[in-house]
Amino acid sequence: MRPLGEVLERRSEVVNVAADGTYREIGIRSHGKGIFHKEPVAGADLGDKRVFWLQPDCLVFNIVFAWEGAVAVTSVREREMIASHRFPMFRPTQQPLADVQFLRRFFQTELGLRLLGEASPGGAGRNRTLNQRMLAELPLPIPPLGEQRRIAAILSSVDDAIEATQAVIDQLQVVKKAMMTELLMRGLPGRHVRFKKTEFGEVPVDWSTVTLGTLLVRGPDNGLYKPQSDYGSGTPIVRIDAFANGDRVNGDGLRRVRASNEEIRRFCLHGGDILINRVNSLSHLGKVGIVGEPPEPTVFESNMMRLTVDSTRVLPSFAFLILASPMTKAFFLQRAKQAVAQASINQQDVRAVFVPLPTLPEQAAISSGVENVDLRTAAECHCLELLSGLRSMLLSALLSGEIRVTPDEASP
Structure with a gap:
């Protein structure tokens, strides 16, 4: 167990804002949903606002919603972007003891969120702000560095599978919508060559x-x-x-x-x-x-x-x-x-x-085609549910030490 301030150090490089320059700020979503990029703004519009250059591979907090899991890691995508004082950045010390991806995952656990909540005094509801002195004193469980990296890699692979499965579901929904529009108005592919006009569009003449x-x-x-x-x-x-x-x-x-x-x-x-x-x-x-x-x-x-x-x-x-x-x-x-x-x-x-x-046989064929897409979607949704459950289990077990990664597996 080590305090956060012992394994991470604050990074801040003030931006000398040029009135005729263009800048892009970031935000961080709650519940571990990562960084988003705001629309570009002119330096003149920033005025006297104090902003800082983002650096890659830093752990960054949204101090207003940290207690809700608004924690992320910067990447090369954020290079030359800026953030206000509400988004403090930290990177590992010169002799690294901690991996920022591991720590990001830790702050998604029940314990991590509770610690951020304790370090975010404030009123009821969402009116709470992360105290950076209290943040630096938070006690963190720090396994060997290689094990941290292995844990982060395991969880990233599950996240990749979840993202890929969600992409398949999204695409199936697009396919279903296109299929319904085509099949319900034009019929089965290749079956009809003559069409008649209706107030809702063309349909086969024999319908x-x-x-x-x-x-x-x-x-x-x-x-x-x-x-x-x-x-x-x-x-x-x-x-x-x-x-x-x-x-x-x-x-x-x-x-x-x-x-x-x-x-x-x-x-x-x-x-x-x-x-x-x-x-x-x-x-x-x-x-x-x-x-x-x-x-x-x-x-x-x-x-x-x-x-x-x-x-x-x-x-x-x-x-x-x-x-x-x-x-x-x-x-x-x-x-x-x-x-x-x-x-x-x-x-x-x-x-x-x-x-x-259309005729009853063609109705049956059209219904069957769309139902097949529904069945595939249901199977992918079930897979997504299982992956989400696996992620929750691994997040808890790996970050608490209930499941340990062996030293051989943990080598960088």
């Missing part, structure tokens, strides 16, 4: 174009309203937070509510039912989910509408894709009734949704 209301056997109907005092036990209820737009709705993690037999009969969901959020902020209005086969009688809440389609004309999975598409989202936004903090759509709006209607 029907109808409104959703002509394809329904039930609904749209609004859900069950219950006061908060009725929640806690009883029948599972699907609330708006149970799914994201385009999700399958199952029975996992649902809240329960007291409901009479008549209410259960009236609002009970069945496999293939589609739920549409009818009241929300504009960005979330019209969120759509399709119901799997509920494991027990399940109802839905009042800020949603339920509808059931005629499966001899349109597959529930295909109708679900239409309702979850950007085309329908734009349609709902055009018809939304806005109040002070939220907007709404009604049953007539849902019935009026435009549906380009």
Whole structure:
């Protein structure tokens, strides 16, 4: 255990600001999310502000949010950038005892955050500032330098895997959006050569174009309203937070509510039912989910509408894709009734949704193609969840010494 001031030294090189120069400052995000670069500013706009040149490979703190994990390490990307006195920089002493990447990781642990909190006196809420004298006195667990570097490298490899997995998920979402736009309006690739114009764009000439209301056997109907005092036990209820737009709705993690037999009969969901959020902020209005086969009688809440389609004309999975598409989202936004903090759509709006209607086999092929992307996305999300859990476990175990890296593995 060594105090921070014994293993790191303060680095500060004052910038002589030129009025006609251009400078770029940094900021540091909380929760270990790293450095971000601000927009360039003219020296004249900095005025008398005291700023310092950034140097690479320094541990840097945001003194206002250090207690929230606003700690980072500078790199060559920050060379010739500047920071104010709110971002003190430290680098290892001449005979290094500590690795800055290791220390950055340490300050992401529960112990590291607690120490930063103790060194950040202040009022309630976010009004706290890191005291640099107290920072220098913080006791840090310092394993051998080679082990520190090995620990940092292990955690970096997990972070790289998390970043790569998130990039795959982001790209799959882009692919899905493009697929839906193309398949729902143009059909399967290579199948159609002649198209007709509609108010929403061109569709194959042999497709029907109808409104959703002509394809329904039930609904749209609004859900069950219950006061908060009725929640806690009883029948599972699907609330708006149970799914994201385009999700399958199952029975996992649902809240329960007291409901009479008549209410259960009236609002009970069945496999293939589609739920549409009818009241929300504009960005979330019209969120759509399709119901799997509920494991027990399940109802839905009042800020949603339920509808059931005629499966001899349109597959529930295909109708679900239409309702979850950007085309329908734009349609709902055009018809939304806005109040002070939220907007709404009604049953007539849902019935009026435009549906380009291919044959049932082509509907099945289109639905299957999009579902395959969903399955791949779900697999990547599961992988991301496992990697995040692994990272948390390793962060705790490696930085506390519960898991030690052997000297051979720890060689620089």
